[in-house]
Amino acid sequence: MRYSVCFIILFIFYSSYAQSQLPDLAFDYKSASVKTDGDKLIVSTGKVERIWKLTNAGLVTNSFMDQISGENYNNLASQVKADWSYYGLVDDTSNAHLVHLSAKQSNDEGFTSDHIEIVAEFIYPSVETSIKYIIWAYPDSEGIRTQLFIKGKAEKYIKNKELSQREDILFELVDGKNRNNYAAGEFAERYITTTAQDKNSVQYHAMGLDPKKNYKLGFTWWDFEGNRTNQTVRITSVDGEINQKVVAEAQLPDYKNNKDMFTTVLVDLPSETLLDGTCRIFFDKNKGEVAQVAEIFIYEEGKKDIQIANGIIERIDELKKNSPQNYSLMGYVDCGENIQGEKLIATGRVDYVPLDVLGTTRTYIGYYNDTQHRNKYDTPILKESVLNKPIDSEESVNWSNIVKVEKGNKGVILVKESHKCVNQYGVDTGEFIVSEKGVENTGTSLFPSEIDPNEYKWCWASWSIAYSGGKEGSQLALKEFDRLRYPVDPSRDIYLQANTWGSGRNKEASKEANILVELVSQA
Known part of the structure; x- marks a missing residue:
């Protein structure tokens, strides 16, 4: 030895x-x-x-x-x-x-x-x-x-350039911020509970489309917090001169008040908005607290099977399986995630x-x-x-x-x-x-x-x-x-931890009076 x-x-x-x-x-x-x-x-x-x-x-x-x-x-x-x-x-x-x-x-x-x-x-x-x-x-x-x-x-x-040679449609978040609603995680998968939100309108720029081809636009949305959200969905050319409503007005499913689960919407993507191979997608708030969307995906007419860089494989496979007849999934974005595209x-x-x-x-x-x-x-x-x-x-x-x-x-x-x-x-x-x-x-x-x-x-x-x-x-x-x-060292690894960050649903729990009571209970 x-x-x-x-x-x-x-x-x-x-x-x-x-x-x-x-x-x-x-x-x-x-x-x-x-x-x-x-x-x-x-x-x-x-x-x-x-x-x-x-x-x-x-x-x-x-x-x-x-x-x-x-x-x-x-x-x-x-x-x-x-x-x-x-x-x-x-x-x-x-x-x-x-x-x-x-x-x-x-x-x-x-x-x-x-x-x-x-x-x-x-x-x-x-x-x-x-x-x-x-x-x-x-x-x-x-x-x-x-x-x-x-x-x-x-x-x-x-x-x-293997990391950037992509066949799938690219999505850029122009207006809006990513948000993950942890409380909603009890009731739906993360790709539904993570959303892009904005006080007025969420905007995405979709790139890599072909003006000569037919597409269908899909998205999922959900009003988990019950704010009576009503939205319009518009597609415009990149310069905004061509502007078409694909969803005039829609009430988002209300979970808090009605226990409604999220829904998936599928509409035709107007080809006249794709003059330069791109378009802008707007989710405009009509009523409620914020405009929001959970996922966006695009199907192209014809049979293809390409690598989709965004999203988890299981969700992508599910969307491919549910493609409209004679259409193939060509683009996807999980709107609430910061890590997208090449980083996946x-x-x-x-x-x-x-x-x-x-x-x-x-x-x-x-x-x-x-x-x-x-x-x-x-x-x-x-x-x-x-x-x-x-x-x-x-x-x-x-x-x-x-x-x-x-x-x-x-x-x-x-x-x-x-x-x-x-x-x-x-x-x-x-x-x-x-x-x-x-x-x-x-x-x-x-x-x-x-x-x-x-x-x-x-x-x-x-x-x-x-x-x-x-x-x-x-x-x-x-x-x-x-x-x-990872051997256990009692002096380092055995300890008592209290929930000091309170509840996401009852913010009263994080007030000083409650924290002081909790400290005493853990002493």
Whole structure:
């Protein structure tokens, strides 16, 4: 057993030939170990072993073994060259140079359990970018944690424009502000409870339409607070010279007074307003407190299936399924969300496990946010989706933090260590993609403008966990790894918390007299 820090630092002079061997490295801590063997980096916890291969593009996992059951997960047909990528900057065709490889014992300054920390650092000279890849191997753990750190001049070199090459119709909020009504979250999904609102009129600029084609405009609205809201909907040309009412006057569904749920409205989009391929959409208040709209979507005549950048996949699929006959969904905006468009397209890949997914069952798991309004049978806190149909090309899910891939009561769990929720995407939390290549965990947390040339910035970490024993075995393996990753320190983690921010429905609760009574009750 060795506790001394082992560092291997490589100074690489760029040359025309690729690196083919890793430097010698061997380090043990309790049952965990790391060693190199030629072009292989072999990391073991004593219960799982993950092997990476050095390639021209970086390191790629080519084996993940459950050392207890003997099950070895690999995919010999995979052509992936690195576990990571940053779209438009670093990919399988990039040339990487290993400049640092080290291993030491660590506990992240007391914030996690003792483990071996392996650091591999690569530079990509052609794009002036560096990637630091950190692996944590906890002794006797059924999982391994990995995390990317990136620095460089991303904005200078991203010329691919994958993040902005979009086929879907774009929406720009011109007049109005985003609002999320948390209280309404007890009764409807977030894409309904989040709205764009304005005292007089909400205005959107829709771009990317074709004046020669026929469109239908759809939207959802709801007067949850019962303000007797009455609205008119107008479509105008971009210069306002052509102005047409598509909804003369409409009373929004009143939940507070009548328990009416939201409604969906579908109207023809006047082609004469689309002279330059754009139009303006107005939701004018006639009566009530504010003008408001929850969602806007546009269908185009003809059969197409394009990627819609806005919204959660489940809602987009629902709208596609309910398309009018011989129409296809071409644009969507969740009016209450600030994060839209390119910011819902993953910037890159942070982890990859080369599984053979043939004949597997995939279980996607995620938590809802705003839990104080999810306390009924039909508003669960946890969402699970089980899929077992054959995968034609790829299967992608952007609402879950966990994917479990199982066959014969054995399998692998991938976890994204992020703030993603089922009903709130968060910041570049990406998606899980399951395909013939294996399982990919995408979304880095970093947009190109946030990558610094002088300082490493972290990406969302990933857990890979092997298990046996079916559902119970997978739950146990996940919980045990979670306890290692986030050990409980009684002096830091056990505390009493009172609800000091009151109720959103009864603001009297936040007055000083009530707060003083609550403080006494918690003393």
